[in-house]
Amino acid sequence: MKAFATENIRNLAVIGHGDAGKTQLVSSLIHVAGSQQRWGKVDEGTTITDYDEDSIERKVSLNNNFAHAEYQDTKINFIDTPGYAAFVPHARPASRCRLCVSGR
Numbered sequence: 001m002k003a004f005a006t007e008n009i010r011n012l013a014v015i016g017h018g019d020a021g022k023t024q025l026v027s028s029l030i031h032v033a034g035s036q037q038r039w040g041k042v043d044e045g046t047t048i049t050d051y052d053e054d055s056i057e058r059k060v061s062l063n064n065n066f067a068h069a070e071y072q073d074t075k076i077n078f079i080d081t082p083g084y085a086a087f088v089p090h091a092r093p094a095s096r097c098r099l100c101v102s103g104r
């Protein structure tokens with residue numbers, strides 16, 4: 001596994017309300033960065049971060065799930081957080097990340 005210096009690692013939490021497009025955004029960014037050949041789609045149940053049976057069936061993220069991409073010598077760790085109220089407590093710890101991206 002490739003080693004990255006601390007300054008070349010970014011932890012990025014994607015936070016926003018349910019259905020904002022967080023999971024699809026993470027899947028698309030990882031594909032565009034070249035870290036995942038397949039472009040995973042929420043509607044096809046093929047994203048990296050909504051991998052559990054319940055999430056695929058309901059098309060809803062139930063937990064914080066993780067994925068990473070390498071871009072310009074930087075490793076970006078994405079935290080795809082759940083947006084629906086019942087699961088927001090799972091998302092809170094992710095907000096401690098230095099970088100947070102909100103949904104639309």
Ligand SMILES: Nc1nc2c(ncn2[C@@H]2O[C@H](COP(=O)(O)OP(=O)(O)O)[C@@H](O)[C@H]2O)c(=O)[nH]1
Nearest residue numbers: 017018019020021022023024025042043059083
């Ligand atoms: N047309 C369109 N649909 C999108 C876009 N991003 C997400 N969606 C759709 O919006 C729905 C919710 O997306 P999802 O990524 O699961 O939202 P999340 O709940 O914020 O993770 C899915 O049906 C996606 O296919 C987008 O940029 N354009």
Ligand SMILES: [Mg+2]
Nearest residue numbers: 022023060061
């Ligand atoms: Mg989601």
